[in-house]
Amino acid sequence: MSAKNKHDIMDDLLKGAEEDAAHEASSLAKLIHRTGESLRATTPAESPPDPEHKKPSPGDSKKKSTHYLSEEIFEDLDDAREKINELVHPRLKSRISKSRIVNQALSMILKDFEEKGEKSHLMKEILKDIRKK
Structure with missing residues (x-):
């Protein structure tokens, strides 16, 4: 498909130009969801913990804030x-x-x-x- 014939889903969503924008939004959401799944699937599994590596005690756990x-x-x-x-x-x-x-x-x-x-x-x-x- 040439650049002139490509359909801009985001433009349609933002402008509300087409009647089937909801369908296109759904298609876009599915694409994003599939991409996320494939990224998780390609992430290497965690390796077993190093026996010499000290496990954090409950007081050592941290959360970013x-x-x-x-x-x-x-x-x-x-x-x-x-x-x-x-x-x-x-x-x-x-x-x-x-x-x-x-x-x-x-x-x-x-x-x-x-x-x-x-x-x-x-x-x-x-x-x-x-x-x-």
Whole structure:
């Protein structure tokens, strides 16, 4: 089929130009689904775990999360990582990350919140911040 005779399904869907746009959308969805299946089918199976490789303990499991920080907190986090690196033994420096610092700080704050509830430092700061605005 020449370039002039090709049918642009996405253009039709976006413009709502054709009566059978729903049929074409269905065809497009099937194509995408099939492509996804074929990609999963061609992905190599996981190899058996290395017997010498340590399995992560339940406390080591992690999930990626994205949160917005103020510029000030973002810069303070960088500063804190640098200061902690100055305080720890050189062989531990590679284990000091911003993620580790944030995880530890949140753990401490959430523990305080769990124990003290509305009298916790977290609640006091949140309420103080909200009342400012």
